[in-house]
Amino acid sequence: MADDNLDRAARNILHANDRGGYTVPNGRVYPFQWNWDSAFVAMGFDRFDRNRSWTELETLFRGQWEDGFLPHIIFWQDDEGYFPGPAVWATGTAPATSGITQPPVAATSLRRLWESAVDAGEAGAYRARLEALFPKVLRWHRWFRDNRDPDERGVAVVVHPWETGRDNAPEWDAPGEPIDTSQVGDYVRRDTSHLDAKMRPTKLEYDRYLALVQFGRDLGWDHARIGRESPFRVADVGMSMILLRANRDLLALAEELGRTEDADELRASIARAEAGIGWLWDETRQTWCSRDLVTGRSSGFITNASFLSFYAGLRDQARDQATIAHIERIGAAVRYLMPSLDPEDPGFQMIRYWRGPVWAVVNLMIATGLSEAGHETLAHRLRDDTRTLIARNGFYEAFNPIDGTGSGGDDFSWTAAVWLAWAGRDA
Numbered sequence: 001m002a003d004d005n006l007d008r009a010a011r012n013i014l015h016a017n018d019r020g021g022y023t024v025p026n027g028r029v030y031p032f033q034w035n036w037d038s039a040f041v042a043m044g045f046d047r048f049d050r051n052r053s054w055t056e057l058e059t060l061f062r063g064q065w066e067d068g069f070l071p072h073i074i075f076w077q078d079d080e081g082y083f084p085g086p087a088v089w090a091t092g093t094a095p096a097t098s099g100i101t102q103p104p105v106a107a108t109s110l111r112r113l114w115e116s117a118v119d120a121g122e123a124g125a126y127r128a129r130l131e132a133l134f135p136k137v138l139r140w141h142r143w144f145r146d147n148r149d150p151d152e153r154g155v156a157v158v159v160h161p162w163e164t165g166r167d168n169a170p171e172w173d174a175p176g177e178p179i180d181t182s183q184v185g186d187y188v189r190r191d192t193s194h195l196d197a198k199m200r201p202t203k204l205e206y207d208r209y210l211a212l213v214q215f216g217r218d219l220g221w222d223h224a225r226i227g228r229e230s231p232f233r234v235a236d237v238g239m240s241m242i243l244l245r246a247n248r249d250l251l252a253l254a255e256e257l258g259r260t261e262d263a264d265e266l267r268a269s270i271a272r273a274e275a276g277i278g279w280l281w282d283e284t285r286q287t288w289c290s291r292d293l294v295t296g297r298s299s300g301f302i303t304n305a306s307f308l309s310f311y312a313g314l315r316d317q318a319r320d321q322a323t324i325a326h327i328e329r330i331g332a333a334v335r336y337l338m339p340s341l342d343p344e345d346p347g348f349q350m351i352r353y354w355r356g357p358v359w360a361v362v363n364l365m366i367a368t369g370l371s372e373a374g375h376e377t378l379a380h381r382l383r384d385d386t387r388t389l390i391a392r393n394g395f396y397e398a399f400n401p402i403d404g405t406g407s408g409g410d411d412f413s414w415t416a417a418v419w420l421a422w423a424g425r426d427a
């Protein structure tokens, strides 16, 4: 398909998944608003409908809680096709939401939307909307600082694998072992009725997901307590890098808006992260990994999140060289970068969700960082691979890194958005 046709197809997917002010990731498998999906979707809409792109973020923040927390799902309307739905989460909020969060890409998306409006000479029309959104995003970032960084290391701690957005990454296997699944009871999964079970998380993983939902619900979704008491507490390397990047982007917006106190506060968060995030460097594996807060152990897994340090704005000669060497090694082993798990890992599986497949959104972030750090050749490889995957196979949720075939749901919103915002654009 020529790029014009692909652009049109991508726009059609966003339109088809638009439920009026928010976009579902995929109509069948994910029929609600998802947090980080919407941040990417907004970048896609920005290519052809600026007003609609801002609305996507505005609708997302209408789901924000009093304490600044921004949920991973907002159930604007119920849908039988998904489990666990609003009745299982039982957060008691209006709108109904989940009780866990997701990677904070929204600030980065907002900065991009704002700069695009400025470039188009439309800053005047969007400034009030920026001023309204900014404090909401800041409150969410404060929530991370106050609830999810108990040792003040500048990392982001997750209390559920779903918060990481990399649901079944092997990084969560060992930290998940203490989760008591004995009270989970019977339930009917809906994901495996839409998709091949071979592509999805296992029953053991799902039991743990549900046990953690029950744990949060039993604590009345008191985030401070969950952050201290959850059996699953992991400093996620992906979330930590994304938050550091998001704080830098929010700082740029604070400066733009002349909010000097907020800017100072953000500088302090950034400084804390720059000083402490080295805790996630795995000296033995020479890579960035998540670390279990409960045992203090590094996961030791090389995943696509290991390559977000450039995106986070971190620069360290020795670590950067080691990171680039891993990317080059993996790039020689697979046809399409970046598999979600190192193909040399014994647990690598070409089509099982976050244990092998390529995710376009992660590629966008990795390549953005590589390009900013001057590693243009590798950044181009990631972009070209993403472009080829989509052009040859369609707008799938994820892709097999060996043969490129689509994995998971089709007509996926964030893949369409990544095409419009990055992969399908001229270099």
Ligand code: GLC
Binding pocket: 025, 030, 034, 035, 036, 037, 164, 165, 166, 167
């Ligand atoms: C899956 C992904 C998650 C995403 C969601 C909706 O749960 O792991 O990252 O947000 O689907 O696309």
